[in-house]
Amino acid sequence: MHRLVLGLLAFSGLAAAAPAAAPPNILFIMADDHAQRAISAYGSELIETPNIDRIAGGGVRFANSFVTNSICAPSRAVLLTGKYSHLNGLRDNRDTFDGSQVTFPKLLQSAGYETAIIGKWHLKSDPTGFDEWKILVDQGHYYNPTFIDNGTEIQPKGYVTDLITEFALEYLENRDESKPFALLYQHKAPHRNWMPHPRHFADARHKYPLPETFWDDYSGRPAAAGQDMRVADMWLSLDLKLQEQHYDAETGTGGNDAYDPTDGWADDYGRMTEEQKAAWDAHYDLIGEAFRKEPPTGRALAEWKYQRYMHDYLGSVAAVDEGVGRLLDYLEENDLVDNTIVVYTSDQGFYLGEHGWYDKRFMYEESLRTPLVIRYPAEIGPSQVSNDLVLNLDMTPTLLDLAGIEIPPDMQGRSLRPLMTETQPTEWRDAIYYRYYEFPHGWHKVRPHYGVRTDRYKLIHFEGDMDLWELFDLQSDPNELDNLYGQDEYSAIQEGLHTRLTELRRELNDVP
Numbered sequence: 163m164h165r166l167v168l169g170l171l172a173f174s175g176l177a178a179a180a181p182a183a184a185p186p187n188i189l190f191i192m193a194d195d196h197a198q199r200a201i202s203a204y205g206s207e208l209i210e211t212p213n214i215d216r217i218a219g220g221g222v223r224f225a226n227s228f229v230t231n232s233i234c235a236p237s238r239a240v241l242l243t244g245k246y247s248h249l250n251g252l253r254d255n256r257d258t259f260d261g262s263q264v265t266f267p268k269l270l271q272s273a274g275y276e277t278a279i280i281g282k283w284h285l286k287s288d289p290t291g292f293d294e295w296k297i298l299v300d301q302g303h304y305y306n307p308t309f310i311d312n313g314t315e316i317q318p319k320g321y322v323t324d325l326i327t328e329f330a331l332e333y334l335e336n337r338d339e340s341k342p343f344a345l346l347y348q349h350k351a352p353h354r355n356w357m358p359h360p361r362h363f364a365d366a367r368h369k370y371p372l373p374e375t376f377w378d379d380y381s382g383r384p385a386a387a388g389q390d391m392r393v394a395d396m397w398l399s400l401d402l403k404l405q406e407q408h409y410d411a412e413t414g415t416g417g418n419d420a421y422d423p424t425d426g427w428a429d430d431y432g433r434m435t436e437e438q439k440a441a442w443d444a445h446y447d448l449i450g451e452a453f454r455k456e457p458p459t460g461r462a463l464a465e466w467k468y469q470r471y472m473h474d475y476l477g478s479v480a481a482v483d484e485g486v487g488r489l490l491d492y493l494e495e496n497d498l499v500d501n502t503i504v505v506y507t508s509d510q511g512f513y514l515g516e517h518g519w520y521d522k523r524f525m526y527e528e529s530l531r532t533p534l535v536i537r538y539p540a541e542i543g544p545s546q547v548s549n550d551l552v553l554n555l556d557m558t559p560t561l562l563d564l565a566g567i568e569i570p571p572d573m574q575g576r577s578l579r580p581l582m583t584e585t586q587p588t589e590w591r592d593a594i595y596y597r598y599y600e601f602p603h604g605w606h607k608v609r610p611h612y613g614v615r616t617d618r619y620k621l622i623h624f625e626g627d628m629d630l631w632e633l634f635d636l637q638s639d640p641n642e643l644d645n646l647y648g649q650d651e652y653s654a655i656q657e658g659l660h661t662r663l664t665e666l667r668r669e670l671n672d673v674p
């Protein structure tokens with residue numbers, strides 16, 4: 163009854179500051195490289211994700227959810243600290259996370275929560291602020307991955323997504339029930355190199371339509387032309403799982419001249435048990451033999467790579483969605499639904515062939531966007547969609563706010579709570595600031611850049627060995643093909659965006 167009254171008050175907008183009956187549990191779910199376009203709640207034409215959709219249907223889907231730096235480890239550091247990369251110190255994948263800084267798990271732990279992280283961590287230093295941690299070593303492997311279990315290495319047999327799910331369920335079953343829990347359940351999938359479980363092997367005959375920008379020529383966008391992340395340049399071995407007997411010579415650059423994809427693939431395949439190899443070979447050898455018989459070339463090869471990529475990527479997503487379903491079922495079976503905040507997000511978006519690409523990094527829409535759905539029935543009404551410009555930077559303040567914990571004043575994000583609970587429109591940010599750093603080291607040759615995005619326009623400045631500006635009107639050109647920078651009819655808009663960008667850099671303390 164009490165909970166019902168609180169819920170009704172929340173929907174009428176009167177209870178934003180009212181204390182919850184008990185501190186909410188938190189189930190924070192994060193996938194790696196999961197594009198909005200591969201979630202049915204976001205209107206995917208590619209895949210059904212009924213379990214992620216359950217979270218969206220029971221709460222809020224953020225239609226305009228973005229990251230501040232579209233790459234794995236930096237994005238994770240932003241989520242944990244509520245601070246941009248230039249302040250949390252983790253600018254690119256080379257950096258090590260400074261675990262002495264304030265994070266939301268630490269603040270929850272000192273407020274009486276039991277905290278746990280299961281799955282992908284990827285921050286190099288050991289986790290801090292957790293009562294329990296069982297993390298993959300670095301990027302982790304899809305089959306028989308090595309975990310570090312509270313400091314001790316273990317190598318369980320099995321498929322990574324299923325193992326992470328089972329460990330998460332095991333944690334929930336054995337947790338200290340006298341405390342609220344905060345479980346960070348973080349998947350490796352669907353990160354490259356997209357190795358599905360045999361139950362999700364695709365029908366190799368199924369063809370996905372090519373995105374309309376698949377053959378983008380990058381005209382007017384030299385930084386876009388300068389990347390090395392085209393599907394056409396994927397490796398036959400590591401990315402597309404052909405064995406050496408299936409092709410004469412490796413094709414593609416794969417995004418890193420110094421990396422040997424054949425070795426990498428031998429390592430991934432070599433980790434499998436004989437039984438796992440037999441199931442794997444039964445599917446992939448047929449694909450390899452067909453390739454051997456009639457090897458495609460030129461555009462046909464690029465399109466063959468695209469189909470192979472989509473089959474494996476979407477198969478990897480399917481296991482994540484099933485895992486999410488098992489966790490949601492656990493909450494239902496244990497009467498934990500109403501008072502548990504469930505978040506589903508990714509460390510960033512991903513290209514599924516748009517502009518001819520895989521990977522992320524660019525401030526263009528597909529990788530700037532990230533899925534974000536939040537369910538918390540005690541306070542948030544079902545089936546809501548927010549179009550506000552929100553950031554991964556907002557996660558820490560949001561969770562602290564919902565848990566009734568004071569938000570440290572130096573955190574840069576904003577709590578999303580009013581967007582989810584108030585019936586009146588909330589004064590909200592009109593623009594987001596983005597900055598990417600990883601160049602010339604690392605992968606994929608994407609130039610460092612920063613920029614501003616409003617609800618309609620985007621201004622980007624590419625640096626490194628380039629000094630280039632791009633301006634897009636997302637309303638007339640949602641695919642970002644037509645760089646309007648310097649065109650007379652956009653001079654007022656361009657000037658306004660420059661001003662806003664300078665203001666944001668000052669406000670966020672990122673002034674060079």
Ligand SMILES: [Ca+2]
Pocket residue numbers: 194195233234353509510
């Ligand atoms: Ca990632």
